[in-house]
Amino acid sequence: MGDTRWLDEREARAWRGMIGLQQRLTAVLERQLMQEAGLSGAEYTLLVPLSEAPGGVLRARDLGRVVGWERSRVSHQVTRMEKRGMVAREECGEDARGSMVRLTDAGRMAIAAAAPAHVVAVRRHFLGALTGTELDVIGAALDRVLERLPDNDG
Amino acid sequence: MGDTRWLDEREARAWRGMIGLQQRLTAVLERQLMQEAGLSGAEYTLLVPLSEAPGGVLRARDLGRVVGWERSRVSHQVTRMEKRGMVAREECGEDARGSMVRLTDAGRMAIAAAAPAHVVAVRRHFLGALTGTELDVIGAALDRVLERLPDNDG
DNA sequence: CCAGTGATGTTGACGCGTCACTCATTCCGC
DNA sequence: GCGGAATGAGTGACGCGTCAACATCACTGG
Numbered sequence: 256m257g258d259t260r261w262l263d264e265r266e267a268r269a270w271r272g273m274i275g276l277q278q279r280l281t282a283v284l285e286r287q288l289m290q291e292a293g294l295s296g297a298e299y300t301l302l303v304p305l306s307e308a309p310g311g312v313l314r315a316r317d318l319g320r321v322v323g324w325e326r327s328r329v330s331h332q333v334t335r336m337e338k339r340g341m342v343a344r345e346e347c348g349e350d351a352r353g354s355m356v357r358l359t360d361a362g363r364m365a366i367a368a369a370a371p372a373h374v375v376a377v378r379r380h381f382l383g384a385l386t387g388t389e390l391d392v393i394g395a396a397l398d399r400v401l402e403r404l405p406d407n408d409g
Numbered sequence: 410m411g412d413t414r415w416l417d418e419r420e421a422r423a424w425r426g427m428i429g430l431q432q433r434l435t436a437v438l439e440r441q442l443m444q445e446a447g448l449s450g451a452e453y454t455l456l457v458p459l460s461e462a463p464g465g466v467l468r469a470r471d472l473g474r475v476v477g478w479e480r481s482r483v484s485h486q487v488t489r490m491e492k493r494g495m496v497a498r499e500e501c502g503e504d505a506r507g508s509m510v511r512l513t514d515a516g517r518m519a520i521a522a523a524a525p526a527h528v529v530a531v532r533r534h535f536l537g538a539l540t541g542t543e544l545d546v547i548g549a550a551l552d553r554v555l556e557r558l559p560d561n562d563g
Numbered sequence: 564c565c566a567g568t569g570a571t572g573t574t575g576a577c578g579c580g581t582c583a584c585t586c587a588t589t590c591c592g593c
Numbered sequence: 594g595c596g597g598a599a600t601g602a603g604t605g606a607c608g609c610g611t612c613a614a615c616a617t618c619a620c621t622g623g
Contacts, residue, residue: 259525266536269544272551273535277431278477279558282611297579316601323432328580330603335578352588352601371413381427382420384554390423392546397426400538404433436581451609470571482610484573489608506571506618 280381287376292369297332298341299373302358302366305342311358314347318356341365434535441530446523451486452495453527456512456520459496465512468501472510495519 262270285296294302304321305311313321319329333356336342341362347353358366385393416424439450448456458475459465467475473483487510490496495516501507512520539547 259528260532261528262531262536265541265544265548266532268548268552269539270531270536272548272555273430273434275477275555276427276551277435279555280427281431283558286611295578314601323429325581326600326602327582327604331578331580334603347601350589350601352586354602374413374415377416377424378414378420380558381554382416382424384557385423385550387419389546389550390419392543393550394419394422394426396539396543396547397430398422400535401426401429401433403538404437404534440581449608468571479611480570480572481574481612485608485610488573501571504571504619506616508572 283380284373284376288369288373291372292365294365294369298336299366299369301329301332301336301356302341302362303370305356305358306363306366308358311363312345312355315354315356336362437534438527438530442523442527445526446519448519448523452490453520453523455483455486455490455510456495456516457524459510459512460517460520462512465517466499466509469508469510490516 281296288294288296288299300322301318304318305313315326315329315333318324319326322329324332333342333344337344340359343357343359345355345357347355382390435450442448442450442453454476455472458472459467469480469483469487472478473480476483478486487496487498491498494513497511497513499509499511501509536544
């Protein structure tokens with residue numbers, strides 16, 4: 256069983272780049288978000304679709320679909336944000352199983368204050384370091400990788 | 410203050426690709442690692458440099474440097490792995506402040522069993538979807554982004 | 564030698580994410 | 594209708610990661 260084909264130079268570089276970036280880039284951006292706006296990455300992620308939804312209300316199921324999270328993850332995060340007053344739970348009229356998540360005024364102010372600086376940071380730390388060609392190549396390549404990934408198992 | 414320059418089509422695509430991949434790719438790989446080898450991603454990360462170190466021993470400081478983790482993160486993870494018997498702490502002769510981390514036999518067997526399948530999975534889900542040109546472009550681009558990132562603030 | 568500074572490591576609190584489980588409700592074949 | 598599958602949501606346990614605080618030890622200038 257000693258016939259494993261390890262990564263060559265070129266493969267290792269691209270792979271290390273992906274892993275290293277996943278670690279450091281998100282760390283830098285989340286730190287900035289926390290310092291400048293007092294928001295965690297998870298909070299920002301949920302606040303964006305909520306702020307764009309009509310009335311600032313989304314069903315928990317749909318919120319999860321939009322951001323690609325599972326039910327329990329959404330539920331935990333909404334619980335935490337409810338305690339901080341960014342969001343409120345309401346009953347769902349159409350389906351008694353459902354749960355509605357409503358953006359509070361405090362939540363709306365938080366996301367409005369955080370978003371512009373976050374976009375600047377994304378440009379500053381990621382997009383700004385890339386050429387137009389690289390943007391296209393990376394966009395196309397990563398889309399392809401995403402499509403090939405198994406949905407929820409192997 | 411309504412003059413924020415949002416992301417255009419091309420930028421958004423590359424950015425969404427990075428974020429989406431960071432989420433799903435690591436999730437897929439960690440699930441596979443856990444199911445096939447009973448190892449978490451964090452465990453795998455520490456076991457690799459330990460298994461390559463002479464004698465299977467590294468100082469905690471150096472272990473942290475190699476994987477790019479802070480002290481407390483290393484300490485917490487070593488504590489968890491110590492409880493599972495993959496690793497053992499020892500005193501450091503050269504520097505009484507230091508702490509040595511030694512790979513146990515169980516730890517060595519775990520990483521030897523896990524590594525080949527993990528490499529296959531990385532190729533299957535990431536590298537295999539990319540052309541040689543894309544590998545080079547991505548490797549070079551992400552290296553450049555990494556170099557421009559602030560070290561710990563900024 | 565000694566005080567101050569910096570490096571190393573550990574710990575506790577807290578937020579985040581997954582898994583396994585439970586509960587209520589809706590859907591669907593019959 | 595009815596009973597079982599499927600769906601939507603919440604919970605507790607546990608692992609992971611960061612931050613702040615702390616303790617210990619090394620180094621350096623005087």
